[in-house]
Amino acid sequence: MLRRSLRAELMKCRRSPVWIVFLVLPVFPAFLGTFNYLNNLDVLESQWYSLWSQHVLFSSVFFMPAQFGVFCAWQWRLEHTGGNWNAAMTAPVPVRDLYLAKLILDVGVSALAQLCIGALFLLSGLLAGLRTPVPGELAGWLLAGTLGGVVVCAVQLYLSLILRTFAVPVAIGLVGGIFGMLITSQGWAVGFPYSLLCLGMRANDPQMELPMPDFLLGCAFYLLLFSLLTVTALRRRDVSTG
Numbered sequence: 001m002l003r004r005s006l007r008a009e010l011m012k013c014r015r016s017p018v019w020i021v022f023l024v025l026p027v028f029p030a031f032l033g034t035f036n037y038l039n040n041l042d043v044l045e046s047q048w049y050s051l052w053s054q055h056v057l058f059s060s061v062f063f064m065p066a067q068f069g070v071f072c073a074w075q076w077r078l079e080h081t082g083g084n085w086n087a088a089m090t091a092p093v094p095v096r097d098l099y100l101a102k103l104i105l106d107v108g109v110s111a112l113a114q115l116c117i118g119a120l121f122l123l124s125g126l127l128a129g130l131r132t133p134v135p136g137e138l139a140g141w142l143l144a145g146t147l148g149g150v151v152v153c154a155v156q157l158y159l160s161l162i163l164r165t166f167a168v169p170v171a172i173g174l175v176g177g178i179f180g181m182l183i184t185s186q187g188w189a190v191g192f193p194y195s196l197l198c199l200g201m202r203a204n205d206p207q208m209e210l211p212m213p214d215f216l217l218g219c220a221f222y223l224l225l226f227s228l229l230t231v232t233a234l235r236r237r238d239v240s241t242g
Contacts, residue, residue, distance in 0.1 A: 005093055005101035009075070013105070018074045022112060025067050029058035030120035034128055048125055048135050049206040055121050056203040060145070061181045062174065064113060065152055065194060069173030071109055072156035073166045075102050080164050095234035102157060103150075103227065110149030114142040137206065144200030144210060151196050151219050152176075154226040161233055190218035193226075 013019070033054035037044055044050035118138060125134070152173070159169040173194075180194030181203070189199035190211070196218055202208055 002097040002100055005097045006104055009101045009105050012075075012078060016074070018071055021067055021070050022109070022116065025063050026059065026113070026116040026120055029055055029063050030117075030124050032058050034124040038128060046207075047130050047132055051125055051128065051130065052121060052135070052138075052141070052206045053203065055117065055124070056141075056145075056198075056201045056206075057181075059117055060198045060201050060203045061177045064149065064197060065173040065177030065180075066170055067113065068106075068110070068149060068152050069156050069160075069170035072102075072106065072153055073160040073169050075105070075157065076160045076164075077166065096231055099157070099227070099230050099234060103154065106153035106157070107146075107150050110146045110153060113149060114146045117145070118142050135206070137202075140210070141201050141206070144202075144215065145197060146200075147216075147219050148197035148200035151193050151222045151226075154223050154230075155193050158226045158230045158233070161230055190214045193218075193222040196222070 033056075034051065037051045037054045044054070121138075122134065155176070156169055156173055159172055163169055176194035177197075180189075180192055180196075180198050183189060183192040183195045184198045184204055189195035196215065198204070199215060200210070202210065
């Protein structure tokens with residue numbers, strides 16, 4: 001059933017305009033970050049590391065939370081339209097599989113977002129005239145960012161399920177990203193789900209050593225928490241709507 005649910009989610013993605021978001025939005029933080037870097041070379045002296053911090057500062061705080069919010073809201077949009085909710089809930093598919101199919105797709109989306117960021121980062125560095133070796137930490141930044149992005153998607157899936165609107169969960173995602181930056185700057189990043197994206201990508205300090213046990217524990221906790229909340233909400237709504 002999980003395979004069929006995942007196939008259905010992939011079919012929904014075909015020819016969907018939601019992919020335009022993933023092609024267009026990453027360009028903005030790349031442009032803004034590169035522009036900010038080139039105009040502050042007297043302060044930003046660490047070349048690739050400084051460029052990364054400028055890219056990620058914009059993407060992990062403003063653009064990616066909103067980007068994930070749009071995608072997760074779109075994932076529930078079909079079920080929330082017309083009588084599709086009852087049809088989905090009466091289908092011979094466990095609600096667990098219905099949710100897991102969406103979450104698995106979000107894992108791929110989070111990885112795709114990081115690949116776009118990595119590619120634009122490398123391109124921007126070359127255009128900015130950086131000729132020193134690319135930091136070896138880049139793969140680690142992208143992998144940890146992918147995991148942090150999955151946590152954000154888990155939160156957004158829950159919000160999009162219970163709110164049943166498109167704009168409000170996206171707005172909450174944007175506010176969550178901004179608040180997450182403030183939490184990260186205070187050293188409490190592992191205690192807030194949106195901060196895990198910022199922390200994983202080392203937005204505040206690309207050369208910092210990631211507290212891996214705490215980071216993984218925070219990701220596991222919030223991923224499990226919001227997965228349980230979403231599946232529970234699905235089961236309760238199934239009973240209430242009949």
